[in-house]
Amino acid sequence: MKLCFNQATTLENSNLYKDLEYCEKHGYDFIEIRTMDKLPEYLKKHSIDxxxxxxxTHHIKPLAFNALVFFNNRDQKGYKEIIQEFNELMELAGKLGVKYVVAVPLITEEKILKQDIKTSCVNVLKELSDIAAPCGIKIALEFIGHPQATVNTFGQAYEIIQSVNRDNVGLVLDCFHFHAMGSRLEDLKKADGSKIFILHINDTEDFPIGFLRDEDRVWPGHGSIDLDGILSALKEIGFSEVVSVELFRQEYYKLDAEEVIKTAKETTVKVVSKYFDLQPV
Structure with missing residues (x-):
């Protein structure tokens, strides 16, 4: 299994230039590039070339663009904007060698029937799949463990990608999101491991289902998530691709960025290496 860094972990105390330097120094294999803020910030002073x-010229490589946000159940204007944004991401991804684009479902206070959510997600993901296929790029749907997220459990997300039924459409399994809305290990154990493209590793403070928010995340192994259960299930179904550490903790944003990147690796390796071999750089 390869090790990746998600830029949310140093969202407020670093930038893409520093993240790349520190991740290279500390032996990460991949980085997930935040397209909504960190990439545009980088391109103000640097070129895509x-x-x-x-x-x-370095070991570290780009794993994913994170993210195409709120892709489903949009009005006609919003839908056109999503397709345009995705096409622009394809052009950049092709130049950089990005493997995946993470697609995040709509978060809204509007009550939408589950069937309408599924229909929209399937239709849009099929269209994105058609656009991405000639580029050799895959789309990773990330369910969000929040009560107002239109896709908020592993089971719901897996049903959607099964209906899409395309080789280049799969899932991000984020341990925080899996825990936060009570996704079931039984559903994970019945899944096809090849349909899980990226594993986001993290942990969280012990709040009830429905109350957890991103800022409650802590270092892997320092919280209440059943990481052993998730990792053993993933091993059982044949997943062994990439683990990406993703935290959003305000406390960690006050630390030096290199310290965060170093600690994120150490805590991730300690938890994950019980189940998977993390290949040394």
Whole structure:
């Protein structure tokens, strides 16, 4: 299994340039690039060609663009904007060698029937699949463990990608989101491991289902998530691709960015290495 860094972990105390330098120094294999803030910030002072050259001359590589946000159940204007944004991401992904685009479902206070959510997700993901296929890029649907997220459990997300039924459409399994809305290990154990493209590793403070928010995340192994149960289930179904550490904790944003990146690796390796071999750089 390869080790990846998600830029949310240093969202407020670093930038893409620093993240790349520190991740290279501390032996990460991949990085998930935040397209809504960190990539545009980088491109204000650097060119895309500089970023291409960096990846060509260093060990670390780009794993995913994170993220195409609120892709489903949009009005016609919003739908057109999503398709346009995705096409722009394809162009950049092709230049950089990005493997995946993470797709995040709509979060809304509007009450939408589950069947309407599924229909929208399936239709849009099929269209994105058609766009991405010639580029050799895959789409990873990330369910969000929040009561107002339209797709908020593993079981619901897995049913959607089964209906899409495309080789280049799968899932992100984020341990926090899995725990936060009570996703079931039984559902994970019945899944096809090849349909899980990325594992987001993290942990959380022990709040009830429905009350957890991203800022409650803590270092892997320092919280209440049944990481052993999730990791053993993933091993059982044949997943062994990439583990990406993703935290959003305000307390950690006050630390030096290199310290966060180093600690994130150490805590991740300690938890994950009980079940998977993390290949040394």
């Amino acid at each position: 500089e970023l291409v050259k960096f990846f060509q």
